[in-house]
Amino acid sequence: MEQEIIKQLSFAELAIKFTKIGNDYHVLLTGGDIPHIGCTVLALPRPSLTGDGSVSSTASVLNVTGHKDEALCRQLAERLAATGNTTVVCSGGFHVDGITGQQIKEVQQAVDEICRLLCEALQKEEI
Numbered sequence: 074m075e076q077e078i079i080k081q082l083s084f085a086e087l088a089i090k091f092t093k094i095g096n097d098y099h100v101l102l103t104g105g106d107i108p109h110i111g112c113t114v115l116a117l118p119r120p121s122l123t124g125d126g127s128v129s130s131t132a133s134v135l136n137v138t139g140h141k142d143e144a145l146c147r148q149l150a151e152r153l154a155a156t157g158n159t160t161v162v163c164s165g166g167f168h169v170d171g172i173t174g175q176q177i178k179e180v181q182q183a184v185d186e187i188c189r190l191l192c193e194a195l196q197k198e199e200i
Contacts, residue, residue, distance in 0.1 A: 076200060078190070080183045084176055085169050089149070089187050093200065098157065100149050102142070102165030102184070111140030111166030114147045116154035130154035130161075142166045145184045149191075156192040 074093040079086060087104035103109075113135045121129040130151045134143055142165060150163035167180055194200045 074200060078187050080187060082176075082179050082183060084179075085167075087167060087180060087183050087187075089184075089191075091191060091200065097160040098153060098162075100146075100153065100161065100163040100165075102145055102149065102163060102167065104167045104180075105169040105172075107166075107168040107170075109140075109166040109168060110137065110164055111142030111168075112136045112146050113162065113164040114143065114150040116147075116150035116161045116163070118154045118158045118160070128155050128158050137166075140166060145180070148184060149188050152188050152192055153195065157195045 075090065077088060077090045079088045085105045088102070090101040092099045092101075114132050116130045116132040118128050118130050121127040132147055132151050134147060136143055145167065146163040146165055150161045154161040169176065191200070
């Protein structure tokens with residue numbers, strides 16, 4: 074099962090491709106002027122440290138030197154792993170030359186929105 078969500082930002086396009094692999098998921102985040110692989114995050118579900126029986130996740134990250142894509146990929150991987158109680162790998166990169174602080178916030182908000190939608194779909198077992 075594969076699903077792609079494309080979000081048009083005010084200055085670029087963001088694409089998130091979500092693929093189910095058995096009981097696990099692969100997420101590919103790309104966009105901007107130069108889509109690339111800037112990092113890969115592997116997130117595994119685990120019992121929450123709160124002790125309340127909820128599920129959280131732990132992540133391992135591989136970054137390409139000089140790339141700042143970890144924040145986006147980590148958010149997707151960790152939240153989806155905890156929500157779906159499954160293994161998630163998120164790879165990708167978003168790059169725009171001369172990106173402004175406001176544009177970075179716009180990308181982060183778009184990823185947060187898409188992540189929320191994917192988590193809702195996982196909870197409803199729609200994906």
